[in-house]
Amino acid sequence: MSLCVCTAGLAQNTPGYNNKIPKSIMTPDRVETPIGDLNFFDGMPDEATVQKLYDNLIFMRGVETFLNGIPATSIEAIRLGNAEVGAKRASDVVIFDKLMDSDPLFLTGNTDTVYATAILELDRDGPTVVVIPPKCGPGTVDDAWQRFVVDMGAPGLDKGKGAKYLILPPDYEGDLEPPTGGEFAEVDGEQYIVAKSPTYVNWLVLRGFLVNGKPDAANAMFKNGLKIYPLKDKKNPPKMKFISGSEVPFNTVHANDFQFYEELHQVIEREPLSLIDPELRGLIASIGIQKGKPFKPDARTKELLTKAVAVGNATARAIFFRPMKEAFLYEDSGWFAAFVGGSHEWLKDKGQGGRYLDARTLCFYMGTVNTPAMVNKMVGAASQYAIVAVDKNSEYLDGRKDYKLNIPANVPAKDFWSVVVYDPQTRSQLQTGQPFPAKNNKQHKLDINKDGSVDLYFGPKAPRGKEANWIQTVPGKGWFAALRLYGPLEPWFDKTWRPGEIELVK
Numbered sequence: 001m002s003l004c005v006c007t008a009g010l011a012q013n014t015p016g017y018n019n020k021i022p023k024s025i026m027t028p029d030r031v032e033t034p035i036g037d038l039n040f041f042d043g044m045p046d047e048a049t050v051q052k053l054y055d056n057l058i059f060m061r062g063v064e065t066f067l068n069g070i071p072a073t074s075i076e077a078i079r080l081g082n083a084e085v086g087a088k089r090a091s092d093v094v095i096f097d098k099l100m101d102s103d104p105l106f107l108t109g110n111t112d113t114v115y116a117t118a119i120l121e122l123d124r125d126g127p128t129v130v131v132i133p134p135k136c137g138p139g140t141v142d143d144a145w146q147r148f149v150v151d152m153g154a155p156g157l158d159k160g161k162g163a164k165y166l167i168l169p170p171d172y173e174g175d176l177e178p179p180t181g182g183e184f185a186e187v188d189g190e191q192y193i194v195a196k197s198p199t200y201v202n203w204l205v206l207r208g209f210l211v212n213g214k215p216d217a218a219n220a221m222f223k224n225g226l227k228i229y230p231l232k233d234k235k236n237p238p239k240m241k242f243i244s245g246s247e248v249p250f251n252t253v254h255a256n257d258f259q260f261y262e263e264l265h266q267v268i269e270r271e272p273l274s275l276i277d278p279e280l281r282g283l284i285a286s287i288g289i290q291k292g293k294p295f296k297p298d299a300r301t302k303e304l305l306t307k308a309v310a311v312g313n314a315t316a317r318a319i320f321f322r323p324m325k326e327a328f329l330y331e332d333s334g335w336f337a338a339f340v341g342g343s344h345e346w347l348k349d350k351g352q353g354g355r356y357l358d359a360r361t362l363c364f365y366m367g368t369v370n371t372p373a374m375v376n377k378m379v380g381a382a383s384q385y386a387i388v389a390v391d392k393n394s395e396y397l398d399g400r401k402d403y404k405l406n407i408p409a410n411v412p413a414k415d416f417w418s419v420v421v422y423d424p425q426t427r428s429q430l431q432t433g434q435p436f437p438a439k440n441n442k443q444h445k446l447d448i449n450k451d452g453s454v455d456l457y458f459g460p461k462a463p464r465g466k467e468a469n470w471i472q473t474v475p476g477k478g479w480f481a482a483l484r485l486y487g488p489l490e491p492w493f494d495k496t497w498r499p500g501e502i503e504l505v506k
Contacts, residue, residue, distance in 0.1 A: 258305060
């Protein structure tokens with residue numbers, strides 16, 4: 001009897017061990033995975049498996065670097081685009097004096113306001129003054145990682161009355177310690193709204209509203225009132241230079257191929273080490289992008305990163321064009337929000353869920369400008385956005401087909417509403433025979449239905465009698481659209497008003 005008990009006890013031991021080892025901690029000799037079969041000798045990977053796993057590590061980290069780095073490369077692309085048209089100093093402002101048409105490549109830029117943009121380089125200029133004129137529309141400064149620094153104009157601390165803003169560099173040493181968003185402070189006997197940026201490069205983007213459908217008043221406001229200069233030069237500030245970006249083909253969109261990593265390397269190299277936290281810094285450094293070192297991957301690494309950026313780009317497109325469930329604004333609808341989660345810092349469930357990474361990717365792959373004014377509920381102020389890339393049947397919008405969109409009466413927009421059509425490849429305005437692929441209820445004389453609603457039409461040719469409400473599309477190309485409400489009212493937020501779905505016209 002004792003012999004049988006002993007044998008039974010021995011049978012429970014794992015072969016090669018004195019005891020029973022949990023199966024969950026063991027590694028089989030062969031494992032099937034999406035990257036191929038992995039082979040081991042008693043848990044130790046063979047040479048081919050080791051190479052395969054290291055290659056996969058570079059590939060995975062290359063994908064994650066792409067998804068995490070989009071905000072930074074987007075600002076870098078805007079910096080390069082501004083320089084391309086001659087804006088080399090902070091006082092050189094690219095202004096869309098004839099509005100933004102479809103010639104510039106600019107992520108979901110609108111046709112409805114006068115943009116004025118400039119690049120601040122605080123390592124070169126030190127603390128920099130931005131004089132905002134009265135009646136300026138929404139304005140924002142974002143840092144080199146497209147993080148919010150301060151609002152200006154209507155949503156800013158000046159509340160549209162105009163003010164002098166002072167932007168401090170990350171290496172500023174002094175008594176001023178403003179919070180994110182800025183604060184009022186006296187500097188050398190003058191009153192400023194002071195903000196401190198974590199980075200040297202910053203993007204300033206301002207918007208001026210149309211008056212009677214024309215940009216003249218906004219142009220005059222900027223050209224006569226906007227001033228940008230280093231604080232050290234306040235007694236003799238440089239002359240402002242306004243460069244028209246209208247009807248000018250130039251690019252402000254980041255690369256989606258290997259060049260993306262080179263753009264990111266420029267940002268990492270130029271900015272202070274504190275630009276990003278050690279965790280993200282380590283991820284990016286693991287593929288060879290590290291401050292103070294050249295980015296020169298060997299042939300094998302470059303091949304893997306080229307594949308990684310392709311998958312990263314595809315992933316971003318999946319997140320944008322087929323977004324997460326919570327992005328959709330209504331049940332059984334194609335309309336979704338540009339900002340998901342209610343936080344300009346992308347904090348999910350007020351931070352309980354950490355950083356909402358996919359929501360951040362959705363936003364920054366599609367557009368630019370990070371500000372609380374685009375997220376917070378501001379009834380009658382700022383703006384709200386809705387995007388649609390599919391028809392009522394959840395099929396992608398096709399440029400060779402004819403569609404109709406009903407905008408119900410009483411649109412909850414204090415100022416105006418618009419619909420702009422975009423190219424899915426560039427995420428910029430669709431280039432057609434119409435320089436402005438858009439309709440705006442204040443700028444255009446739209447035909448209005450008896451019930452007060454408006455039907456917009458999309459297709460390669462205008463439906464007979466519907467020319468006033470038609471936006472042209474391109475056969476062989478897809479498209480998507482953005483609905484903007486300026487000065488959104490309560491029915492937008494409580495969803496008692498909603499746009500129609502895009503329907504095929506048969």
